[in-house]
Amino acid sequence: MYIKKILWTITLIGLVAAAIFAYYIYNAMLSPNTAFNNEQAYIYVPTNASYADVVEQLEPLLDDLESFDALAKQKKYNTNLKAGRFAIKKGMTNNDIINSIRSNNLPVQLAFNNQESIAKLAGRVSQQIEADSSDLLEAMTDEAFLTKSGFNKKSALGMYIPNSYEFFWNSSAETFRDRMLKEYNRFWNxxxxxxxxxIGLSRDEVMTLASIVHEESKQPSEQPRIAGVYLNRIRIGMPLQADPTLKFAAYQLPQYKNTVIKRVLNVHKEIASPYNTYKNSGLPPGLITMPDITAIDAVLNPEKHNYIYFAADAKKIGYHKFAKTLAQHNQNAREYQRYLSAQGINK
Known part of the structure; x- marks a missing residue:
């Protein structure tokens, strides 16, 4: 009888222990363990992150960090981290969370446009993926890569076609650069x-002219007409005389740093620079900004006309008046200069 009581006691203890273990397993694996009200939250696990780094991000998102930690160690997640961007949905269990952050790296939509230089593009991209701006700049200006790909430092910006692209957040600088080269070659179908x-232009020349067209007008409806003007000037051997190139040349000089040129003056036309298209014939040696796709396609599909000149329209800001003769152009230009003076814009 005494032995039976011992066996029953042992059995009861075992059942209680099993119940406690089952309850623990339920709480650790099957019970919801999120502490946020949004439908989902994200964590970003950097390359070479430690388990402690992940836990630090998870702590404000979980109701019970200890149960997560216990299961993560049991499933060996703490020694097998994956870099990337991961989603945690409201109501997920610890098991769901571990499975998600272990294997469901989610891409980001990386977008850029209208960047004025490779350095500024690197800064923009670094805000969207793990690679920092210095690594991106180094990869994007690597001379061996540029030479192999048919670019140089003056034309390199033209390799980056402004758009939205899908990348994994933990992409390296080299991954970004190499993907952009593929996208560039795909664009140039x-x-x-x-x-x-x-039209007698190389890819680089198209991109350079498109950068000028883009700076002249952000209006897709008149970009093909402006492209046609410049192509007409090239055809007859006339200098481009593009004001945006003067601004670009000026901004390279110390006295124009941190300034905004609102009115192109005769002094700007005297700047000694290969980008001064009043002094130098033909296209400048490289892009002056990142053109949008509408400007690129405007150069490739220019409006055919006999216009040689254009000036900003004082009565329709953002647009231009076009002329076939210098006399008509001078009249249009004087009208716009009077408008600038009336607005107090003198430099």
Whole structure:
């Protein structure tokens, strides 16, 4: 009888222990363990992050960090981290969370446009993926890469076609750069290459002219007409005389740092620079900014006309008046200069 009581006691203890263990397993694996009200939250696990780094991000998102920690160690997540961007959905269990941050690296939509230089592009991209701006700048200006890819430091910005692209957050600087080269070559399809050949320009020259067109007008409806003006000037051997190139040349000089040129003056036309298209014939040696796709396609699909000149329209700001003769152009230009003076814009 005494032995039976001992066996029953042992059995009861075992059942209680099993119940406690089952309850623990339920809480650790099957019970919801999120502490936020949004539908989902994200954590970003850097390359070479430690388990402690992950726990620090998770702590404000979880109701019970200890149960998560116990299960993570049991499932060996703490020694097998994956870098990336991961989602934790409201109501997830510890098991769901571990499975998500172990294997469900989510991409980000990386977007950029209208960047004035490779350095500024690197800064913009570094805000969206793990790679920092210095690593990006180094990769994007690497001379061996540029030479192999058919670029140089003056034309390098043209490799980056402004758009939205899907990347994993933990992409390296080299991964970003190499992907952009593939996107550039994809952009330059058979049709665009044929159009560039038809107007007598290389890819680099198209991108350079497109950067000027982009700076002249942000209006897609008149960009093909402006492109046509510049191509007409190239065709007859006339200097481009593009004001945006003067601004670009000026901004390279110490006295124009941290300034905004609102009115191009004769003094700017005297700047000694290969980007001064009043003094130098043909296209400048590289892009003056990142053109948008509408400006690129405007150069490739220029409006055919006999206009040689254009000036900003004082009555329709953001647009231009076009002229076939210098006399008509001078009249248009004087009208706009009077408008600038009336607005107190003198430099």
């Amino acid at each position: 058979e049709s665009r290459n044929a159009k560039a050949k038809a």
